[in-house]
Amino acid sequence: MSVDVEDYFQVWAFSDVVARESWDGYKLRVGETTRRCLDLFEEHNVKATFFTLGWVAERDPSLIRDIINGGHELASHGYDHTKVNQQTRLEFEADIRKTKAILENIAGRPVRGYRAAGFSIDKDTPWAHDALAEAGHQYSSSSHPIAHDHYGDANAAQTPFHPIAGSDFLEAPVATVNILGKRISTAGGGWFRASPLFVSNALIQRAANTLCGPVIFYFHPWEIDPEQPRLNRASAKSKLRHYINLQHMRPKLAKTLAKHPWQRIDQCLGLESA
Template sequence: MLMATRPQVIRNAMTIDVEDYFQVSAFAPYIARSDWDARECRVERNIERILALLAAKQCKATFFTLGWIAQRYPQMLRAIVEQGHELASHGWGHERVSDLTPAAFAEDIGRAKKLLEDLGGQAVLGYRAPSFSIGENNLWAFDVLLEQGYRYSSSVYPIRHDHYGMPDSPRFAYPVRQGLLEVPVTTLRVMNKNLPSSGGGYFRLLPYALSRWMIRQVNTQDQQSAVFYFHPWEIDAGQPRIAGIDAKTRFRHYVNIPRTHDRIAQLLSDFAWGRMDEIFLAPSAVEQKARVA
């Protein structure tokens, strides 16, 4: 008698973009980069909450971390690695790739990679551009990433947005250069249009049941792993309010923040999750446990 085979559970990638509230690109017109050091940093306590949540749910994740943050909180970086999570790069100072020259971009991502590897003691294979700022006009960035030793990027959002997006690019992981993979954050294809279904402000704005349904559709209909992302400040209802910002920016940044922690906890329970490198890179390419010389 033949036994029924259980369908394979698809693991999705849980990712955290490690930056503080005052470093958000939308706040750049209101907060000078030179003022960052004078601002109250809250990222460390928020990462502690995220690590506790991941441990309680027995989930591993990828932390795309700014070099600026890593330099100031080395113990936080080591805690991420010690708890079995992947350490990846978000660049140094949260500058959009679209605002940089190739030389400046190489310096930014090279500097961040070296520091993260020195502090974490592991090879850093992944990179995510601030504000998903790799698009049709700066595809040279992939050449620079490859030259700097990265193995994958998660920097293209295949949607139409007023600040970013490349809606005609592939929805799922694909090689952009020999030796370099692009792993887009997840969208759902509906009526010839890609709908955002992978985190950020959309996750806070939409009803949780809709976000869950969209990820489930990607797993069951597309048979693909989803890539979800959020920021530490998105679980921080007590963060300082930035004065003078316009209404659209205020809404996008603060909508439903008090609910986000519990929504993410539910999401971790509703799906299987893992690290980007372990899901999307071949086992032979994953060298995250090898010590960096």
């Protein structure tokens, strides 16, 4: 189970109408919504991995401590949700090292995991895994191996693999299944909100039965926040992706937490827990 800790106005669906320079002008909701996630996990005795923006951690360090105190894994989501394939290697190296330092200074323990904004480690960034390993990360969960208009490669590996020869560093893709020759996401997020619950749970179970590795699921704190302000100037497509079934997400998620066993990604990958 994983959570991408970012606020509702920081998502890629709204990046063309919300400039990064304007972020401090928005009232933060991510602290409250992430704590709702923590409460939900406690109710269901679930431990998870929280991929957290450095920008958020700087503004709410107590949230980082709440994540750690709940027994969850703290991991990096980069500093300000810039996609990897929109950075040079030097820019990316600076971003991941800055974010890792921010998170570790607050948490007082090592940050092992990383997830790229928009699953943006791909064929255009062959240096990204090397940079992550050199910065001290042990794994990435930055691949969503499906065909999609914003990310993905339908021919990419579906289970954890070592992208660097001679290194223990792991790339752990989020969950997909193969049905009738087509790959389908069962990784959560908007896919989960848009699908009937029985379909989502059947796909999760199929992934558990067929993948040679963990079934990695993700969602965002804003997805259990149906009262969030609406950004009406966004495109119709972006609004559909972002707002679909927000009001049903929390109860669907609660039932899914109860139906399947969940734990932190580092533990699923056999890495030593901090």
